[in-house]
Amino acid sequence: MSDFRSDFPDDFHAGFACFVGRPNVGKSTLMNALVGTKVAITSSKPQTTRRAIRGIVHRPEAQLVIVDTPGFHRPRTLLGERLDSLVLSTLTEVDVIGFCVPANEPIGKGDKFITEKLAAVKKTPVVAVVTKCDLASREQIARQLLAVSELADFAEIVPVSAESGEQLDVLAEQLIARLPESPPLYAGGELTDEPEAILVAELIREAALEGVRDELPHSIAVVVEEMGPREGRDDLLDIYAFMYVERQSQKAIVIGPGGARLKDVGTRARQQIEALLGSRVYLDLRIKVAKEWQRDPKQLRRLGFYD
Template identity: 70%
Template sequence: MSDFHAGFACFVGRPNAGKSTLTNALVGTKIAITSSKPQTTRHTVRGIVHRPDAQLVLVDTPGLHKPRTLLGQRLNDLVRTTWAEVDVVALCVPADEPVGRGDKFIADEIAGLKKKNVLAIVTKTDLVDKKRLAEQLLAVSRLGEFAEIVPVSAKAGDQVDLLADLLAKYLPESPPLYPDGELTDEPEMVMVAELIREAALEGVRDELPHSLAVVVEEMEPREGRDDLLDVHATVFVERPSQKAIVLGAGGERIKHVGSTSRRQIEALLGTRIFLDLRVKVAKDWQRDPRQLRRLGF
């Protein structure tokens, strides 16, 4: 299969530029955590797009930002390492927000890698009219040298297939890197933890995004039953006041988090689950190297 191509592509951009939603649209299933809050992606989630002529492995990195904590610094290092290793880098800029310093900062960082295959994607095109889109495409073209500039709406499905074609075009000739049918190489426990974390973040509009970590302690079939999986997970926060927010009045919020994430996990794993959720305080874990390690960073 000499004309088969396979390789890695990475979406980069400011937090909340639509990278995870785009990953999910290309793979055709929900694998990257999407949230309206910036900085919610912590792990390099790989989505795998299988095509007759190519296999595209999407690497989803956290947004690059000015770090204020040890965790922030580690996330930034992770981003730069990933960029250097992939075959194609695609800068995502939302159509409905002015091109700003953050976009310029990231475009300059990418230019420093001296990579040939750099694309720009203008995301969320369903939110603007044609005139605004034309202006945005022009503004993005001024950010640097791009092999292609593609407007896309992951929500409306506009140009998603075209984007897949273009990304595949820049991959090296190679046999498939993953077995057919696999959608991600993330361990299931990591994905389950991400789904719980996403549900726990929904509707919490204060400073919780960074303060929340989820660890799946164990995941195993119920004894004597092969149709039920027991999942035990802990939501870690930094302060008792945050624990109160996550639990909600009379435990209402955590119940809602449980039922929302349970449905998503069942859809992901294709089996019924019993979810045991606990909330614990791990004081200032973002600044403590030992706790960061324990929570998987």
């Protein structure tokens, strides 16, 4: 056992929580707010999250590892099926589930669909989280709390705002209260266990999602082919990445007139990557067409979406 685990009291708690919900209910923003830094990309586009990303919350008495999952939905592609499968497998592996429902939108079929799936995970407590309370009136929040309480018998219902920070400590306490006694699972300085290459690829994809047409986000995938310090220099990191789309017409959209859009994506991504890594970055970003990759098992594997 590593040394960092031996310095903690016997009543220390550590374990895993996951956030689930339909697409675009604020799961990634909520995880980032609890962790205190950006470990998951966010976008106004639905189904931005494609991986189960872990963010680590450190407290004197506990360590909470939050797993942010893709939005749960009825899939229309092989990629969608694999993302839903990822969510279902995550539900069986955590100590507590946070079911996210936005305060400013009525309960819908998607929320009821997820509630049915959660009912099958009988041994894991579910805390309902009413998100985006900064976008709702007090009356809306009260109505939503009542509506959520009628969906199922949740262990707790907590209204929060990731933007303002309201009730975040209350939510963290509710999740931590349901973790087992355990030494910490990660060393104190770690905020995520995601490889840097994956985080970099996600930041590039986030930059690419801004301002593109509605049908494009699901067609964009990013792979970092090579990343490392430039030879003879310790102040510059070279990153070579490919952005994959499904059709030539989509490639033209991402490139933009005279390459302006791709240049803008590269600039914004590079700024985010430099903030993440604390180093100057040279980013070589290119676009490839991988025809219908969301429906092709071989291409899904090549792009990192495994069975």
